[in-house]
Amino acid sequence: MADKKPYYITTAISYPNGEPHIGHAYEVVAADAIARFMRLDGRDVFFMTGTDEHGLKIQQTATKAQTTPRAYVDRMAGRFREMGERLSCSFDRFIRTTDTDHYASVQELWRRMKANGDIYLGEYSGWYSVRDEAYFDEGELTQAPDGTRLAPTGSPVQWIEEKSYFFRLSAYQERLLAHYEANPDFIAPTARRNEIVAFVKRGLEDLSISRTTFDWGVPVPDDPDHVMYVWIDALTNYLSGTGFPDPEADRAKYWPADLHVIGKDITRFHTVYWPAFLMSAGLPLPKSVFGHGFLLVKGEKMSKSVGNVVDPFNLADTYGVDQIRYFFLREVPFGQDGSYSPEGIANRINADLANDLGNLAQRSLSMIAKNCEGKVPTLGALSEADREILEAADALPQKARAAMGSYAIHTMLADIWAVVGDANRYFASQEPWALRKTDPARMETVLYVTIEVLRAVGIAAQPAIPSAAAKLLDLLAVPDDERMLADVGEGGRLAPGTALPAPAPIFPRYVAPEPDAAPDA
Numbered sequence: 001m002a003d004k005k006p007y008y009i010t011t012a013i014s015y016p017n018g019e020p021h022i023g024h025a026y027e028v029v030a031a032d033a034i035a036r037f038m039r040l041d042g043r044d045v046f047f048m049t050g051t052d053e054h055g056l057k058i059q060q061t062a063t064k065a066q067t068t069p070r071a072y073v074d075r076m077a078g079r080f081r082e083m084g085e086r087l088s089c090s091f092d093r094f095i096r097t098t099d100t101d102h103y104a105s106v107q108e109l110w111r112r113m114k115a116n117g118d119i120y121l122g123e124y125s126g127w128y129s130v131r132d133e134a135y136f137d138e139g140e141l142t143q144a145p146d147g148t149r150l151a152p153t154g155s156p157v158q159w160i161e162e163k164s165y166f167f168r169l170s171a172y173q174e175r176l177l178a179h180y181e182a183n184p185d186f187i188a189p190t191a192r193r194n195e196i197v198a199f200v201k202r203g204l205e206d207l208s209i210s211r212t213t214f215d216w217g218v219p220v221p222d223d224p225d226h227v228m229y230v231w232i233d234a235l236t237n238y239l240s241g242t243g244f245p246d247p248e249a250d251r252a253k254y255w256p257a258d259l260h261v262i263g264k265d266i267t268r269f270h271t272v273y274w275p276a277f278l279m280s281a282g283l284p285l286p287k288s289v290f291g292h293g294f295l296l297v298k299g300e301k302m303s304k305s306v307g308n309v310v311d312p313f314n315l316a317d318t319y320g321v322d323q324i325r326y327f328f329l330r331e332v333p334f335g336q337d338g339s340y341s342p343e344g345i346a347n348r349i350n351a352d353l354a355n356d357l358g359n360l361a362q363r364s365l366s367m368i369a370k371n372c373e374g375k376v377p378t379l380g381a382l383s384e385a386d387r388e389i390l391e392a393a394d395a396l397p398q399k400a401r402a403a404m405g406s407y408a409i410h411t412m413l414a415d416i417w418a419v420v421g422d423a424n425r426y427f428a429s430q431e432p433w434a435l436r437k438t439d440p441a442r443m444e445t446v447l448y449v450t451i452e453v454l455r456a457v458g459i460a461a462q463p464a465i466p467s468a469a470a471k472l473l474d475l476l477a478v479p480d481d482e483r484m485l486a487d488v489g490e491g492g493r494l495a496p497g498t499a500l501p502a503p504a505p506i507f508p509r510y511v512a513p514e515p516d517a518a519p520d521a
């Protein structure tokens with residue numbers, strides 16, 4: 001236990017200024033799959049997610065809802081936390097930027113950047129978008145038909161002038177480029193890396209990092225008229241989670257983080273601003289930032305005005321938690337945009353989960369219940385076909401590690417389901433039901449090989465479908481402490497004669513409800 005290597009993974013922290021949507025769900029599920037994989041592979045994992053609760057946007061939303069920012073975020077942060085729990089996400093901490101330890105951490109980071117000469121007081125004027133919590137250059141703006149100026153994101157901007165503290169970002173251009181060069185894995189996937197390198201090469205301007213026009217934020221040390229720019233506050237959550245600035249904190253060993261999982265729209269904040277802040281404060285940089293793609297609904301961006309925002313709670317109720325986890329992780333190549341549609345989900349569930357995995361487990365385990373006294377069958381001499389399928393199953397950990405080395409969650413799942421497909425073909429071609437009369441010993445071998453392959457699949461699939469995989473491993477009587485990636489293969493083989501519980505289905509087929517009868521004309 002003591003010598004397990006630490007692994008620290010985070011998601012972005014969400015703005016709780018509305019209900020969580022499937023974009024948020026997608027990110028936390030993907031990060032959870034990586035966290036679970038790392039635990040499965042023996043790492044000492046700290047997985048953190050949370051909410052980004054300060055800033056003008058939250059203050060305005062709370063006012064509109066006729067409540068205080070504090071009461072508003074208390075309620076909404078609860079919804080985000082519930083969503084993670086509902087989706088079986090195994091986070092170790094849910095951080096809120098209103099947590100007291102976070103205040104101490106972000107103020108200390110500020111002090112260190114200031115002590116290093118990187119923070120100065122100046123005057124700011126510019127086009128500000130409240131929705132994006134960001135300033136935009138004149139040249140980036142467009143104009144709406146009614147004359148309103150719009151940010152590249154489509155949100156309206158307003159002209160703002162205020163005294164502001166600045167961070168000397170311009171001084172970090174060369175150091176950042178050198179870091180990208182020396183650490184090719186710092187920004188992933190490659191397309192994101194190329195965009196960021198090009199952006200930094202164009203030159204960096206100093207960054208306005210405080211506001212005086214509202215007060216819902218972390219006060220600037222020694223100048224309480226200012227609150228910190230929400231992005232300094234937000235990014236520092238990753239450090240706060242490790243107990244910063246206390247070097248003796250229990251979780252101090254987790255810094256630097258191994259991986260920040262974020263959406264592609266906020267790559268710049270995580271790979272330009274964040275490392276520059278850390279360099280300024282003399283702290284080590286995270287090892288990698290992965291900018292995943294966006295989830296679209298039937299090819300369209302989700303938006304409240306289009307009315308196509310998908311509620312993750314509904315989705316889980318309709319299809320099941322493991323089912324939607326599997327769908328998102330298998331269907332969307334991690335890093336690219338993906339599309340959600342009810343038909344897409346139903347097809348995946350029925351083809352991969354109910355038919356390929358569920359039926360194979362059900363058929364083999366029912367045969368064992370009926371013909372082998374409900375015990376792990378006896379293994380006879382192995383045929384070429386037996387050996388081949390066992391080798392494919394035994395190779396799963398190696399393949400999974402290779403895929404997950406570049407966070408290709410979809411590839412890991414494709415590899416697992418390729419073995420499931422082969423196992424189905426093996427089962428069909430060996431016809432154990434026919435062997436029952438002609439060669440019962442051979443039937444036992446075929447059934448043994450089939451469930452041994454299912455053991456490997458069950459172990460390897462845990463990061464994506466934790467509940468169903470656990471159920472499958474329970475049906476195979478695999479002890480709780482033999483479910484690690486290292487238990488796949490020779491060392492962990494099922495022991496013939498072990499009593500198995502009564503078989504039960506693991507994945508029901510999804511049948512769409514009948515549309516309501518048309519009302520009488």
Ligand code: ME8
Binds near residue numbers: 296
């Ligand atoms: O950006 N598909 O918060 P946020 C996939 N508070 N991912 C999506 C998505 C979609 N349709 N929509 C949003 C923020 N996301 C800041 C982060 S981190 C220090 C501060 C992703 O609630 C988005 O890319 O707008 C981001 O990674 C996360 O959800 C939270 O977005």
